[in-house]
Amino acid sequence: xKKILYISQLFLMLLVGNVFAQQATPVGIWFEKFKDRPVMxxxxxxxxxxxxxxxxxxxxxxxxETYLDIAKNLNYCIDGSTYxxxxxxxxxxxxxxxxxxxxxxxxxxxxxxxxxxxxSASNRSGHDQFFNSFALFGGVAGAGESQAVLxxxxxxxxxxxxxxxxxxxxxxxxxxxxxxxxxxRIDSQSQFGDLRNQMLEAGLIKLVEKGVRDLDAVEQAxxxxxxxxxxxAQAGCDxxxxxxxxxxxxxQSNQVYAQLVYAFELSKADPRIVGVGxxxxxxxQVALRDYDLQMQMIAFLNRNSPNTKVTLHAGELAFGSVPPxxxxxxxxxxxxxxxxxxxxxGVDIGYEDGALETMQYMKDHNIAVEICLTSNDVILNVKGSxxxxxxxxxAGVPVVLGSDDQGISRIDLTNEYxxxxxxxxxxxxxxxxxxxxxxxxxxxxxxxxxERPMNAKRVSACQGENVLKNTxxxxxxxxLSNSEKASLQWIxxxxxxxxxxxxxxxxx
Numbered sequence: 001x002k003k004i005l006y007i008s009q010l011f012l013m014l015l016v017g018n019v020f021a022q023q024a025t026p027v028g029i030w031f032e033k034f035k036d037r038p039v040m041x042x043x044x045x046x047x048x049x050x051x052x053x054x055x056x057x058x059x060x061x062x063x064x065e066t067y068l069d070i071a072k073n074l075n076y077c078i079d080g081s082t083y084x085x086x087x088x089x090x091x092x093x094x095x096x097x098x099x100x101x102x103x104x105x106x107x108x109x110x111x112x113x114x115x116x117x118x119x120s121a122s123n124r125s126g127h128d129q130f131f132n133s134f135a136l137f138g139g140v141a142g143a144g145e146s147q148a149v150l151x152x153x154x155x156x157x158x159x160x161x162x163x164x165x166x167x168x169x170x171x172x173x174x175x176x177x178x179x180x181x182x183x184x185r186i187d188s189q190s191q192f193g194d195l196r197n198q199m200l201e202a203g204l205i206k207l208v209e210k211g212v213r214d215l216d217a218v219e220q221a222x223x224x225x226x227x228x229x230x231x232x233a234q235a236g237c238d239x240x241x242x243x244x245x246x247x248x249x250x251x252q253s254n255q256v257y258a259q260l261v262y263a264f265e266l267s268k269a270d271p272r273i274v275g276v277g278x279x280x281x282x283x284x285q286v287a288l289r290d291y292d293l294q295m296q297m298i299a300f301l302n303r304n305s306p307n308t309k310v311t312l313h314a315g316e317l318a319f320g321s322v323p324p325x326x327x328x329x330x331x332x333x334x335x336x337x338x339x340x341x342x343x344x345x346g347v348d349i350g351y352e353d354g355a356l357e358t359m360q361y362m363k364d365h366n367i368a369v370e371i372c373l374t375s376n377d378v379i380l381n382v383k384g385s386x387x388x389x390x391x392x393x394x395a396g397v398p399v400v401l402g403s404d405d406q407g408i409s410r411i412d413l414t415n416e417y418x419x420x421x422x423x424x425x426x427x428x429x430x431x432x433x434x435x436x437x438x439x440x441x442x443x444x445x446x447x448x449x450x451e452r453p454m455n456a457k458r459v460s461a462c463q464g465e466n467v468l469k470n471t472x473x474x475x476x477x478x479x480l481s482n483s484e485k486a487s488l489q490w491i492x493x494x495x496x497x498x499x500x501x502x503x504x505x506x507x508x
Contacts, residue, residue, distance in 0.1 A: 030505040031421075031428040038422050045417045047502075048431070049495035051438035052165035053158065053413045054311070055344050055370035055402025057246070057279065059134060059141040061154045061168070062407040064114035067137040068107060070146050071099040076139070078102060083113035084136045087143075115408050116378055126378040127321075131281050133408050142171075148221035155226070155236025157406075161414050162495065164488055165442055169244040169277060172211040172266065174259065178251060180204060181258025189293070192300045196261050204262055211266050215243075219272075240488065242274040242443065244311060249294060250284040257297050264305045274443035275309035275341070282316040288326055291333070298338040309341045309443040311370070315352070316345035318380035327351035332358045335367050342441060344370040344402065347380055349388050359395035368398035368441035373419040374411050375404035389424050396454070400438045432496065439489045446483025449490060459486075467493045 034040040071078065071085045078085055080095025090096040102110065112118045114136055116129050140146055151168075158166055180203055184195055223229070228237035245266055247259035263276035278294065281287060287294075298310060314334035317327055327348045334340045335358065343362075346369040349355050362369065369392050377383040392399050401416040403409075420426045420434070433454070440453045451459045458465075462476040467490065472480070480487045 025500065027500045027502075027505040028428045035421055038418060041421055042414065042418055045414050045421070045431075046160075047162065047499060048417070049435060049492055049499055050161060050163050050413055050417065051435040051492050052167065052400075052442050053163055053403055054167045054342070054400055054438055054442060055372055055404055056154070056166060056168055057405050058147070058150055058154065058168040058170050059138065060405025060408045061403065062137075062141075062150045063153070063410070064111040064117075064137070064407065066149065066153055066407075067114060067140050068099060068110060070143075070149060071140050074140070074143060074146075075100065078110060082136065083110045085140045087139065115410055117410050119378070126381070127281075130375070130379050130405070130408055145218075145221045147218045148225055151218070151222045151241065152225045152234070152236060155222075155239045155241060156234055157236075157412060158239045159235035161412055163239060163413060164492060164495075165240045165242070165439065165444070167242050167244055167274060167442060169246040169279060171246055172214055172273075173207045173262070174248075176207055176210075177204070177258050177262045178255040180207070181255040182252070184254045184258070186253045186257055186293075189296045189300065192257070192297065195257065196301075196304075199258055199261055200265070204258070204265060207262060208265050208269050211262075212270050215270060215272055240444075243272055244275045244277045244443075245273050246277050246279040248280045249278040249282070249287040249290070249313075250280045251286070253290055253293055256290070256294060260297050260301055264301045264308050267308050268305060271445070274445075275311055277311045277344075278313055282313055282330065283322050283326075288322065291330060295333045295338040298340075302339050310338065311342040311344060311443075312338060312340040313344040314340070314346060315343065315348040316376075316380070317348040318382050319348070319351060321380060324351070328353045331355075335362055335365070340367065341443070342368045342370055342400075344404075345372060345376060346370075346388060346392065347376050347382050349391070356395070359392065359397050363396040363398075366398065366441075368400055368437060370400050370402040371416075371420075372402045372404040373416050373423070374409045378409055384423055387424065389420065390426075393426075393430065398437050398441055398454070399434055400441060401434055435496075436489070436492065439485065439492055442485065442488075444485040444488065446485040446487075447479070448483075449480075449486040449493075462486075462490070467497050 031044065067085065075088050076085050076099050077088050077090035077096050078099050080097065088098060090098060114133055116126060119126055119129060141150065154166060180199060186195065226234045226237050245263040247256060247263055249256065267273040267276055302310060312334045315331040317330065319327065329352060331343060331346055331349055331352055332354065334343050352358060371389050373387060376387065389399065401413065401420060403411060403413045403416055406412050417431055421431060440448050440450060449458055449462065451457050459479065461479040462472065465472045465476050480490055
């Protein structure tokens, strides 16, 4: 027993020593000196390598200005009061206009209406404005080659932020899948197996084939826009993009199940789909009513497709937003029943029954939490010391930062790192760990570079390698070439070594 205690204490000392050593480097000293000056900190974090953004919804990641430009090019109309964008002709007898005909002042109001910009000057709640925005620009997001334009915007922005990977939540064939699902009825989980088979035979398999073709078309259009592979290729071409197929949790149970079955099947058919997830307001009436049933659906499909990765918005709730009884179990059920590999938000952990045990379970089972500081503030008014970010870190739960819907929130991922440092008081070494976590807990295939990811210990094949050298040992090269994840992690380490050696961090 004494030996075990000694080893544990030694490991803790090494870990703490590594943290202090990181903070004693020129880059760590610079960070501590300027961490209370957001202007300087923003410059630092803009340059800092940030690995991946794992929590980003494509349609919500695009700024309102882009949607208005696309709508103008498509000759779309805009509702004069709600700012909803829709195909022409415009409704007669209303204030609706063609987007190409709107005034500058109206355009500014529309930008506010399609996002949470200037929210404090309105009488709208952040929650409602945030979630209602999707319906307003949704008609443009899925029109023609619009998705390729959306991808181009988020990829180029990610490149400017020094992000290597985006896991974007998207919808594919969702309307057709919901229509198919509406023909069935679910009364209990005993039906899951038979219904899955019936749905596949009734047309879901064909929709999977169509979904693959849809992704092909979008990516081909994207490559054309970005000029990838050409001498004038845009910066975003270097950003790797993968997709999380999202299911709306506020649809009826038969439609939710059809979407989930489809998501699991498409992820098996197309390697670009690296995971599945649930989206839309967790405090919605249907989402609350069917939460247990939906967790059972995912648990069943997970057992039948154990290689499919799952990320679930869980605990995107706040005290007072729902009755207290609804705050007791969502995160626990997402990780223990549905077997999620990651959860998003995790805000209400402090109100859950057995919260400490749940966080220990997440630590022991390598389940990461995606913290979205700005959207948690806007939607739930949870910020500052009310955020569970530091509680998850202290509990040893792997943490990543996500931008969620940066277009609606008018932010970027760098802003989330800034909030983590300036508002939450995280150190440079903690932010660096979060950046590393984002690739480690990504759904990219292959082994991780890290034998002990929370202590930055590499696998033996690459243990003694110098990341700044252009060559590595044969053993390490073989390991990296066999793992898409590890190869990207290696690039991140090279980026950090270069970043930390920049001359501006010395002598300030």
